[in-house]
Amino acid sequence: MEVTFTPAIFPLALSNLHQKELALKTIHPMNANSAFSRRQFLKGISASGFLLASPHALAVEQAIAPLRQLAKGKLIIGTAVPSDFDKFFTPKELETLSTHFDSVTPENCMKWNSIGQKEGEYRFEQIDRLMEFATKNKQSFVGHTLIFNRDENLPKWVFQDGTKEADAKLVWKRIEDYATEVMTRYKGKIDSWDVLNEFIEIPKPGYRETNLTRIVGADYPARLFKLAAELDPKAKLTYNDFSVEQPDRLKAILNFVRKLRDKGCKIDVIGSQSHVEIGEKTGDKLDKMVKQFAAEGFKCALTEVDVDVIPRKLFWNPKNRTDVSKINPYINGCPPEILEKQAATYKEVMGAVMANIKHVDRVSFWGFTDRRSWLNKWPWERVNYGLLFDRETNPKPAFHAVAEMLKKV
Numbered sequence: 224m225e226v227t228f229t230p231a232i233f234p235l236a237l238s239n240l241h242q243k244e245l246a247l248k249t250i251h252p253m254n255a256n257s258a259f260s261r262r263q264f265l266k267g268i269s270a271s272g273f274l275l276a277s278p279h280a281l282a283v284e285q286a287i288a289p290l291r292q293l294a295k296g297k298l299i300i301g302t303a304v305p306s307d308f309d310k311f312f313t314p315k316e317l318e319t320l321s322t323h324f325d326s327v328t329p330e331n332c333m334k335w336n337s338i339g340q341k342e343g344e345y346r347f348e349q350i351d352r353l354m355e356f357a358t359k360n361k362q363s364f365v366g367h368t369l370i371f372n373r374d375e376n377l378p379k380w381v382f383q384d385g386t387k388e389a390d391a392k393l394v395w396k397r398i399e400d401y402a403t404e405v406m407t408r409y410k411g412k413i414d415s416w417d418v419l420n421e422f423i424e425i426p427k428p429g430y431r432e433t434n435l436t437r438i439v440g441a442d443y444p445a446r447l448f449k450l451a452a453e454l455d456p457k458a459k460l461t462y463n464d465f466s467v468e469q470p471d472r473l474k475a476i477l478n479f480v481r482k483l484r485d486k487g488c489k490i491d492v493i494g495s496q497s498h499v500e501i502g503e504k505t506g507d508k509l510d511k512m513v514k515q516f517a518a519e520g521f522k523c524a525l526t527e528v529d530v531d532v533i534p535r536k537l538f539w540n541p542k543n544r545t546d547v548s549k550i551n552p553y554i555n556g557c558p559p560e561i562l563e564k565q566a567a568t569y570k571e572v573m574g575a576v577m578a579n580i581k582h583v584d585r586v587s588f589w590g591f592t593d594r595r596s597w598l599n600k601w602p603w604e605r606v607n608y609g610l611l612f613d614r615e616t617n618p619k620p621a622f623h624a625v626a627e628m629l630k631k632v
């Protein structure tokens with residue numbers, strides 16, 4: 224008879240955390256069943272290639288060169304860090320964070336809906352703690368993100384005036400107050416500000432329609448970039464978006480930033496989020512993307528890299544959604560051949576970076592352990608393996624692929 228084995232590995236208080244981060248604290252290959260047999264658990268661990276903390280595993284770990292060291296002088300290597308990381312990261316995660324990365328991006332705590340849930344209220348505590356960690360470890364900081372052009376990422380009160388809807392003047396005044404408060408507080412401490420996130424949407428009208436575009440107007444990005452440049456003239460200012468390398472979006476985004484620059488805005492970097500899927504042929508596209516921006520005087524950064532091992536394209540067709548959202552093939556671990564295939568995809572992404580190294584400012588991964596990745600939750604719940612380190616914070620083939628590419632230049 225099998226002994227019932229209930230994992231008690233992540234006994235965390237989950238209150239007050241961003242919705243997307245919530246479940247990530249509890250995500251584990253065992254999470255599909257609340258009670259899991261010990262035999263199943265061990266079988267899953269060995270099938271996944273997880274390294275337990277054996278002396279051999281530790282020796283292997285000690286032998287790996289820190290990514291930030293491999294990239295030194297060529298490229299900034301960064302990672303996103305979840306809110307309250309210092310309350311639940313294991314010592315090994317904290318060490319990995321400080322050893323391998325020279326830039327941190329707050330995953331959620333620096334968004335307006337996290338800082339300012341009520342009018343006149345500013346919550347900086349989580350940002351300050353991450354900044355303290357970064358300063359101690361000589362890491363630079365990404366301001367992510369001043370304005371996120373999605374209604375769900377902006378506080379509702381911004382658009383209300385008592386019982387009425389706020390008008391353009393009031394909304395803009397609130398943006399100015401907010402930007403002034405945040406950018407002044409962190410002036411000189413932010414290497415790069417994502418001034419605007421996810422503005423472009425195709426097809427017509429060419430941008431995502433939100434309360435901001437509707438009330439303030441679709442030309443608010445120019446005002447925003449000018450404001451940001453005044454508030455922190457030394458920070459690199461970034462426009463950040465997803466699928467920037469896809470030809471139709473590349474054309475639209477190039478056009479958009481070109482127009483902003485023609486209006487007198489300072490834009491230094493174009494951030495390509497680069498949430499890639501396994502086997503996706505993005506190398507050539509990323510290569511073209513960097514070259515096209517470089518030809519017009521913009522640097523690029525890959526700002527949110529991860530490689531989903533469970534393709535999600537079919538999910539976007541609403542007809543498939545119910546079926547696709549049941550797909551969860553790697554509950555007991557990710558097969559080695561999939562991890563190798565994922566490493567090849569990482570290699571392709573890094574290949575495009577290394578070939579254009581002078582024009583790439585930074586590569587940041589959207590987290591570093593599979594255990595915490597948003598891909599376990601988005602766009603549907605499944606056990607995912609998108610990052611460089613496994614759930615026990617051991618380097619995966621993807622890590623070695625990135626390290627190998629960093630050695631090339």
Ligand code: GLA
Pocket residue numbers: 243330420465496527597
């Ligand atoms: C986008 C945003 C990030 C974050 C990720 C998912 O890529 O830019 O801030 O919300 O989605 O976690």
